[in-house]
Amino acid sequence: MRIALVSPYDWSVPSGVNRHIGQLGAQFREWGHEITILAPASDPEGAEGDCVVMGRPRAVPASGSMARISFTWKGRAIESLLGEGAFEVVHLHEPLMPLLPYQVLRHSQAVNVGTFHAAKEGGNRLYGYSRPLIRRWFRQLDGKIAVSPAASRLVGRYFPGYFNLIPNGIDFGHFAGEHEPLSEFDDDCFNLLFVGRPEKRKGLKYALRAFRRIREAEPRSRLIVVGAGSFRRYERIVGPDENVVFRSNVPYGELPRYHHSAHAFCSPATGNESQGIALLEAMAARLPVVASNIEGFAGVITNEVDGLLAPPKDDAAIADAVLRLRYDRDLREALAEQGQAQASHYSWENVARRVMAYYERLLYERGQVAEAQATQQELTRA
Known part of the structure; x- marks a missing residue:
């Protein structure tokens, strides 16, 4: 044809x-x-x-x-x-x-x-x-x-x-396949990944606020921010902090290495999301996910089954959900397994x-x- x-x-x-x-x-x-x-x-x-x-x-x-x-x-x-x-x-x-x-x-x-x-x-x-x-x-x-x-x-x-x-x-095989983790993140830190453009609706500021709360409870934590575009404005807000890492314009072929270097994924978008491709890619990579309970995400995730949903613009709730994953390995494994199965339907x-x-x-x-x-x-x- x-x-x-x-x-x-x-x-x-x-x-x-x-x-x-x-x-x-x-x-x-x-x-x-x-x-x-x-x-x-x-x-x-x-x-x-x-x-x-x-x-x-x-x-x-x-x-x-x-x-x-x-x-x-x-x-x-x-x-x-x-x-x-x-x-x-x-x-x-x-x-x-x-x-x-x-x-x-x-x-x-x-x-x-x-x-x-x-x-x-x-x-x-x-x-x-x-x-x-x-x-x-x-x-x-x-x-x-x-x-x-x-x-x-x-x-x-x-x-x-x-x-x-x-x-x-989504390119399910690209994210579900074997990828070597990045050595710079291979330590005893709990790595939380955010993937998205530096746009207001992607909710990065809520990820940063939530991470502040996470660090108070668990100092050995790291936030990895990946996306197309410049994060300079957010870097100025955060200031010097070796536990908040920004990576701009990561090639698509390299992106799964960041997923396979993380322990959990966070997407605190505020709205206007039709479906959540980045969310599904993280699920394909077998990452447990925490996401805003907005329509586009709730259509992909069933709360407590293949991911955790938190109220939008609520950094305290996002932090609590991430900390649940940090301290409950069985929950992480269960959500990762179910999440990957759900993502496979979107291949x-x-x-x-x-x-x-x-x-x-x-x-x-x-x-x-x-x-x-x-x-x-x-x-x-x-």
């Missing part, structure tokens, strides 16, 4: 959506499908091996983050590419984000599928203000996927319809199989409609 995967986001900058697209495409290629990725890129030369670059991005606020999206008009180039590619499926991620998805939908003759990733409790201003304008693009979608109930509710609030719930996938092999089945269903339905239309035309001529 010839499939185009479309991202509205800067392909040169790592993001959850771009990783989703890249790994979904890799799984499809492994099964023998022909995959083309379309996306804007701030570093076109560096991105050429991965995708067909369509425009340069600009940073705009979106769901508590800064999204780098394209406002470049590339209508003729897109029309030409879609025509030459003869794609059977065009799969757009965040299909209502400007501007690249609109242009693709305008020219696509394929089965158009849209995946909605974002979740935001307060609604979406773009959808609210632009609904009359972008409704036409929504109607161009033959199939719609939401990665979680929270994502489905957000878009459904403005554009009602059926959304097939298919979650984000790309499982998730991509569901996406492919949806493609096939939509293609079949289009064929049925075309056949019915052809029959009707024959009857009319007769």
Whole structure:
């Protein structure tokens, strides 16, 4: 099958959506499908091996983050590419984000599928203000996927319809496999890992506050902070502290070594999380997890079964949960085992199989409609 995967986001900058697209495409290629990725890129030369670059991005606020999206008009180039590619499926991620998805939908003759990733409790201003304008693009979608109930509710609030719930996938084997721990963390400290961008909604300040409490109870503890972007602001707040370690822009291939160097994982996000990919990756690495009890995480974790949930923005509760793990080895082992089993359901092999089945269903339905239309035309001529 010839499939185009479309991202509205800067392909040169790592993001959850771009990783989703890249790994979904890799799984499809492994099964023998022909995959083309379309996306804007701030570093076109560096991105050429991965995708067909369509425009340069600009940073705009979106769901508590800064999204780098394209406002470049590339209508003729897109029309030409879609025509030459003869794609059977065009799969757009965040299909209502400007501007690249609109242009693709305008020219696509394929089965158009849209995946909605974002979740935001307060609604979406773009959808609210632009609904009359972008409704036409929504109607161009033959199939719609939401990665979680929270994502489905957000878009459904403005554009009602059926959304097939298919979650984000993770590279389960990458995190569950054997990895050598980092020697710098191989001592008698209890290592707590945080993975996430330095954005307010990721809740790093609550991890730091909780860690202060943890250190008071257990001085031989260490917080390891890993993520894309600069942590300088947080480093200034913390000051010199050898037991709080910041690591920026760790290569994806090296990331599991941090998981395998830790004893527990903490994700105190405050909201607007659709599912929690970093959480699932930690669970795949057999780390017991402590996370905020927000919708996107509660859909992945069952409290006291495969992880511990704490009230959001409550550093005392987060610290108490981490200390439970510190002192109760049996609990750590039980949560780690159940967590890894839960994470295995989100492997790309499982998730991509569901996406492919949806493609096939939509293609079949289009064929049925075309056949019915052809029959009707024959009857009319007769």
